[in-house]
Amino acid sequence: MKKFFIVCCLLIWAYFFKAIFYEKEIFSQSEGLFVLGVLLLSAYLLAAVLKKVRFPGLTGYMITGVLIGPEVLNILSENVLKNLHFFENLALSFIAISAGGELKFKKVRNNLKQLGAILFNQIFLVFGGLFLVLLPLTKVFLGSMVENEKILIGFSILFSVTALSKSPATTMGIITEMKARGRITDLVLAVTVLKAIAVVIIFPLAITYSKTFLIEGFVFTFENFMLSGKIIFSSILLGLIIGTIIILFLRILKVEKALFLLLTGILITELTHLFELEILISAMVAGIVVENFSGKGEELLTGINKISLPLYIIFFTFAGASLHMKTVKQAFFITLFLILLRMLFLFLSNYLAGKWLKEDKLVTHYSWMGFVGQAGIAVGLANIIERSIPGETGKILISILIATVVINEFLGPVFFKFLLEKAGETQVQIHKGKNNF
Amino acid sequence: MNLILTLLFLVTIAVIGKYVFQKIPVDNLIHNFLNYSGFYYLALGVLLGPYFLNVFTEDVISQSYFVFSLVLGWTGFLIGLQLNFKQVSRFKSAYYFKGLFYFLLNLAIIFALLYVSNYLIIKKLTWLEILLLAVAGGMTSTITISLLIRTKKFDAKSGHFLEFLAAFDNVLGVLTLGILFAAFQLSTSSQKEALFYLVSAYLIVFLFSLVYKALSKEITSFETELLVILAIILIVVAVSKILQNSVLFLSALLGTTVANFKNVNIKKLYLAVQEWEKPLNFILLFFIGIILRFDTSIIVILIFLFMAIIIIGNLISERIVFKKISKQIGFQTFGLSTVSLAILLDAYLSGAKIEFLSTVVIVYFITNLFSIYSIKKREMIVE
Numbered sequence: 001m002k003k004f005f006i007v008c009c010l011l012i013w014a015y016f017f018k019a020i021f022y023e024k025e026i027f028s029q030s031e032g033l034f035v036l037g038v039l040l041l042s043a044y045l046l047a048a049v050l051k052k053v054r055f056p057g058l059t060g061y062m063i064t065g066v067l068i069g070p071e072v073l074n075i076l077s078e079n080v081l082k083n084l085h086f087f088e089n090l091a092l093s094f095i096a097i098s099a100g101g102e103l104k105f106k107k108v109r110n111n112l113k114q115l116g117a118i119l120f121n122q123i124f125l126v127f128g129g130l131f132l133v134l135l136p137l138t139k140v141f142l143g144s145m146v147e148n149e150k151i152l153i154g155f156s157i158l159f160s161v162t163a164l165s166k167s168p169a170t171t172m173g174i175i176t177e178m179k180a181r182g183r184i185t186d187l188v189l190a191v192t193v194l195k196a197i198a199v200v201i202i203f204p205l206a207i208t209y210s211k212t213f214l215i216e217g218f219v220f221t222f223e224n225f226m227l228s229g230k231i232i233f234s235s236i237l238l239g240l241i242i243g244t245i246i247i248l249f250l251r252i253l254k255v256e257k258a259l260f261l262l263l264t265g266i267l268i269t270e271l272t273h274l275f276e277l278e279i280l281i282s283a284m285v286a287g288i289v290v291e292n293f294s295g296k297g298e299e300l301l302t303g304i305n306k307i308s309l310p311l312y313i314i315f316f317t318f319a320g321a322s323l324h325m326k327t328v329k330q331a332f333f334i335t336l337f338l339i340l341l342r343m344l345f346l347f348l349s350n351y352l353a354g355k356w357l358k359e360d361k362l363v364t365h366y367s368w369m370g371f372v373g374q375a376g377i378a379v380g381l382a383n384i385i386e387r388s389i390p391g392e393t394g395k396i397l398i399s400i401l402i403a404t405v406v407i408n409e410f411l412g413p414v415f416f417k418f419l420l421e422k423a424g425e426t427q428v429q430i431h432k433g434k435n436n437f
Numbered sequence: 438m439n440l441i442l443t444l445l446f447l448v449t450i451a452v453i454g455k456y457v458f459q460k461i462p463v464d465n466l467i468h469n470f471l472n473y474s475g476f477y478y479l480a481l482g483v484l485l486g487p488y489f490l491n492v493f494t495e496d497v498i499s500q501s502y503f504v505f506s507l508v509l510g511w512t513g514f515l516i517g518l519q520l521n522f523k524q525v526s527r528f529k530s531a532y533y534f535k536g537l538f539y540f541l542l543n544l545a546i547i548f549a550l551l552y553v554s555n556y557l558i559i560k561k562l563t564w565l566e567i568l569l570l571a572v573a574g575g576m577t578s579t580i581t582i583s584l585l586i587r588t589k590k591f592d593a594k595s596g597h598f599l600e601f602l603a604a605f606d607n608v609l610g611v612l613t614l615g616i617l618f619a620a621f622q623l624s625t626s627s628q629k630e631a632l633f634y635l636v637s638a639y640l641i642v643f644l645f646s647l648v649y650k651a652l653s654k655e656i657t658s659f660e661t662e663l664l665v666i667l668a669i670i671l672i673v674v675a676v677s678k679i680l681q682n683s684v685l686f687l688s689a690l691l692g693t694t695v696a697n698f699k700n701v702n703i704k705k706l707y708l709a710v711q712e713w714e715k716p717l718n719f720i721l722l723f724f725i726g727i728i729l730r731f732d733t734s735i736i737v738i739l740i741f742l743f744m745a746i747i748i749i750g751n752l753i754s755e756r757i758v759f760k761k762i763s764k765q766i767g768f769q770t771f772g773l774s775t776v777s778l779a780i781l782l783d784a785y786l787s788g789a790k791i792e793f794l795s796t797v798v799i800v801y802f803i804t805n806l807f808s809i810y811s812i813k814k815r816e817m818i819v820e
Contacts, residue, residue, distance in 0.1 A: 037674075
């Protein structure tokens with residue numbers, strides 16, 4: 001109650017403070033500091049309030065983002081969001097390094113069959129299944145609005161490929177928050193990291209391919225394929241180099257670890273931006289290299305954990321602030337249906353993999369819950385549709401696509417937390433000896 | 438070079454620099470001081486700034502505004518945090534009167550001499566600018582004092598007092614800075630507006646210290662501690678800038694208020710904040726190195742005058758206040774405090790001329806080196 005009261009007062013104060021001083025020139029110079037301070041404190045408080053009602057902290061961060069974002073209080077305006085975008089990428093690079101650092105080759109090798117089966121099912125069953133179901137369904141729901149059948153095919157490809165994406169940030173955020181350890185934690189994390197790498201490879205190709213249906217006269221060429229390959233290869237190379245630098249630092253210099261890790265995050269963020277590489281791949285590869293080729297993984301993760309909390313908050317608050325709530329409202333019921341459909345295919349893919357591997361109920365019936373969350377790709381996709389399908393129809397398709405990601409972004413942490421509690425792998429449960437394995 | 442690459446560069450030198458300096462054998466006090474005071478970072482800033490290599494341009498400097506302010510806020514908060522009234526009450530009340538008298542006397546002498554010099558030679562300074570320089574000049578270096586009290590020339594009581602004095606006049610300096618900002622506000626805007634800004638700023642700082650107090654009991658981890666305090670410092674720094682107040686003073690005020698709440702674990706908080714102090718200070722000194730300007734004729738005159746006035750001011754006030762030990766000390770206590778740099782930087786960020794910051798930086802290093810050299814020469818300390 002105390003925290004809820006403080007966060008309410010804080011947001012009201014910040015809103016009026018900005019309203020009073022917004023016109024002053026000095027305000028624009030200090031707006032970034034002001035907004036960062038308000039968002040860090042209010043997100044921490046709101047997350048603490050939600051934790052009392054058993055919601056994950058990440059949901060609190062995202063709700064804070066929505067509240068202080070451009071669509072509600074506008075304390076975090078579009079302009080500030082753009083100016084502070086660097087922090088979002090910096091946070092992502094840290095999250096991805098942590099995710100990579102948690103991927104132990106030894107464990108992957110030991111569970112190769114299990115991971116392979118789930119990964120294969122999730123990629124092919126979710127994508128293929130959704131595509132096959134959506135193709136006739138879009139004709140029924142959207143046929144009256146979209147006459148060109150090719151556009152519906154393009155949209156089905158886009159939606160199905162979007163459904164594949166899983167946010168490593170949500171996974172790492174919840175694992176860090178719950179201090180989770182155990183079989184299901186490792187399984188979800190390993191599949192998430194491997195899938196993120198696979199999706200980054202599939203994604204640009206699938207999007208480019210969908211453009212042949214969505215954009216009149218667009219041709220899929222070998223150059224498109226090569227370009228994607230070049231980006232991925234360069235991203236991996238950068239990750240290898242950064243990983244090696246981290247190892248050398250941890251072995252030789254050993255001073256100011258937190259500061260050095262900050263430097264590494266900035267380096268990855270800036271270089272991937274400069275050369276238009278995939279930040280997620282580079283950072284994850286760097287983490288994987290340190291964990292698996294140096295024995296310094298634990299040291300790396302401890303160092304990152306020291307500075308990760310503000311970065312997690314910034315990342316998820318920004319994600320919340322970037323959400324288009326009006327869009328969700330516009331196409332709520334179709335969106336809901338598509339979300340349920342995606343969940344069904346996620347369940348099926350894990351269920352079938354679990355059954356085939358003769359896994360227990362936790363894997364077959366519940367492990368899909370670790371893969372609901374999505375993040376960060378909606379805007380790019382919206383741009384493609386906007387360019388290819390102008391007018392009202394385009395807007396509706398954008399709304400549907402973004403709204404599914406938005407809602408999944410909120411649902412992901414809740415489902416994953418439920419799964420971890422079910423498995424008894426949260427720190428509190430481990431201490432109490434409630435681990436189910 | 439853009440801001441992000443600048444940050445990248447800064448953090449790199451902060452990390453590698455620290456390693457390199459750690460490896461250099463510390464064979465004498467002067468090198469020790471240069472290392473400890475971050476002189477090398479400052480020198481590197483000057484080297485890479487617009488003066489020499491021009492790696493860091495004016496554009497980057499204007500973009501780096503928020504880094505400066507945050508570091509100042511952090512520094513101010515640490516200063517304030519050390520002012521726990523319960524702990525400081527262990528010093529005798531005579532110490533406070535003597536310390537206050539010494540500070541005010543020193544300030545008055547430096548102010549008067551600067552005022553006369555301005556009237557006769559410089560002719561460009563306003564009374565607020567003179568007062569600002571006097572405040573910076575009246576603060577004693579804790580580095581040289583800590584070296585002094587290691588000597589065998591003083592009895593325990595005198596050493597204790599000197600140690601107290603160095604810390605106390607730093608606090609008084611920050612307090613005077615707050616008064617200076619208030620005076621500036623009152624003299625430049627309407628009384629009603631100035632009062633609204635001042636009261637709002639103090640009230641906001643107090644309310645956020647209450648927020649910290651309310652949350653502190655439930656903060657269990659180091660990460661959360663750092664997060665909450667970072668958020669509050671960010672807000673206070675932004676509010677200071679928006680309400681045209683001193684970042685250093687308001688952050689120190691926040692620190693002092695927090696330090697004096699009953700249920701706050703100051704030791705834990707201090708450790709969390711202090712961990713980032715040194716790297717941030719090095720970044721700050723590097724930035725100062727970049728922005729320093731020596732190309733105006735006033736600088737050279739100001740440096741000489743300022744240094745001479747500090748020496749005279751110190752000599753007179755020491756002779757008056759510490760009759761007993763004044764013969765034993767002299768140049769050893771003339772080193773300017775690091776807080777003087779922070780005060781001038783704060784003023785610079787609020788519109789004061791860069792010449793003042795440049796002057797104080799130069800005088801800071803000269804006086805401190807001079808003091809340490811003097812300690813060595815008299816063989817007052819075994820290295």
